[in-house]
Amino acid sequence: MPAEILRLRHSIDNIDGALMYLLAERFKCTRRVGELKAAGGLPPEDLTREREQIARLGQIAADAGLDPALAEDFRSFIVTQVKHHHALIAARGDGDVPPLDIYS
Numbered sequence: 001m002p003a004e005i006l007r008l009r010h011s012i013d014n015i016d017g018a019l020m021y022l023l024a025e026r027f028k029c030t031r032r033v034g035e036l037k038a039a040g041g042l043p044p045e046d047l048t049r050e051r052e053q054i055a056r057l058g059q060i061a062a063d064a065g066l067d068p069a070l071a072e073d074f075r076s077f078i079v080t081q082v083k084h085h086h087a088l089i090a091a092r093g094d095g096d097v098p099p100l101d102i103y104s
């Protein structure tokens, strides 16, 4: 394999690792939001907040030279997992819900 590809793959692996750590931190925050929503009787989904996120991330994506549709696919995938997890927290109580991963 050419040395430049190996060097690039090293950076790709670092970036992928960083994304996993960031996702784990995000899920810690959203888990707590889910607990607070369940305690307050609020629904898992907040479409007003999501519309704001879509507009903001679409703008950031465009500024970064990315397709806003890609940003929305990415956001939607993650937020769908979060809302599923919030529904589990509300249904089962916060002491009995496993950590969020994309397969929970």
Ligand SMILES: C=C(O[C@@H]1C=C(C(=O)O)C=C[C@H]1O)C(=O)O
Residues within 6 Å of the ligand: 030, 033, 034, 044, 045, 046, 047, 049, 050, 078, 079, 082, 083
């Ligand atoms: C985390 C929340 O709950 C849901 C998940 C969101 C997210 O993962 O960013 C955003 C809005 C809600 O549909 C929230 O309301 O902030």
